[in-house]
């Protein structure tokens with residue numbers, strides 16, 4: 001019997017998972033290492049164990065659910081993504097990659113199909129990076145790109161430590177993080193952009209992803225009384241940060257092809273209605289398909305902020321919190337995605353990812369590729385994020401084929 005994706009089961013699993021942290025407008029809030037993250041992890045572990053998988057958890061909380069292969073010495077074929085979301089996130093960003101992996105295992109079980117190599121479904125910890133220091137924490141640590149101790153010591157805006165939160169939700173595992181071979185890594189994901197939907201194509205074979213540099217900027221002024229300190233005597237850190245945000249936006253228009261630059265998180269201190277803000281800390285997320293241009297952008301952003309701080313008499317510190325170089329996925333695996341779609345009669349086009357993904361980190365230690373499916377109006381990082389059961393099933397059918405091929409190639 002040939003293994004077949006069960007479209008309705010895949011959809012129902014998404015809807016069940018989306019209940020955890022559901023938001024009023026139909027989205028999801030499951031911040032990394034929150035109570036909601038724990039409940040979603042527990043549900044995944046239960047489903048994986050029900051599907052006969054053996055679950056391991058590593059020291060940064062990455063979850064690996066293994067379906068055994070017939071060759072005990074073979075390195076696993078791995079597939080998965082993340083279950084954490086943005087504060088106003090959607091039902092599919094991340095969850096799709098995990099639940100597609102689970103559906104592959106369930107489909108193999110239904111058909112009684114064995115593979116030579118084992119299959120690991122992975123849930124990476126803190127992909128979104130909106131709570132602690134930066135994103136793709138679990139996969140970057142696995143790939144040796146971030147020291148584990150730094151990750152565990154990261155704190156959220158309330159001063160809560162990553163390592164303590166991991167213990168609190170019961171996912172501080174005992175397996176070492178990283179250090180084992182992966183035969184091939186596949187990640188399915190919604191596109192998070194409009195191309196596939198506009199062209200009516202259900203699957204994207206992703207060749208790579210643009211690079212990213214992130215920064216934390218601290219602007220220091222002086223607190224003062226909002227009623228008494230004349231306007232020309234103020235050192236208002238938030239006013240400086242606002243001017244910097246405007247200047248950073250202008251920097252994005254100085255380069256071709258056009259980069260993206262986002263100031264997304266701002267903390268104003270003391271954050272009081274009638275005190276002039278003494279300190280403002282904000283983040284910059286900058287991305288471009290060329291590593292060299294990212295370096296030029298960094299210089300332009302730095303000098304724009306320095307100019308404003310100098311003019312306003314404010315202190316300025318700009319710390320680079322992460323560098324993710326441009327990624328090229330494994331050519332043979334990407335070709336395998338195209339071929340699988342072709343064999344299945346599913347339309348497919350080549351893509352380049354604007355978003356970052358766990359696959360970008362794993363590409364440094366294993367052959368990796370990604371499969372994209374359309375999302376409604378290209379919307380993501382938004383409660384309104386949506387995708388169709390048919391498109392999710394098409395991407396998962398391609399995943400099933402490439403996973404079986406890779407797991408029998410050992």
Ligand code: GLV
Nearest residue numbers: 128354355356357
């Ligand atoms: C992932 O969510 C990203 O920011 O690219």
Ligand code: MN
Nearest residue numbers: 093094127189
């Ligand atoms: Mn994602």
Ligand code: MN
Nearest residue numbers: 086093128381
């Ligand atoms: Mn995301």
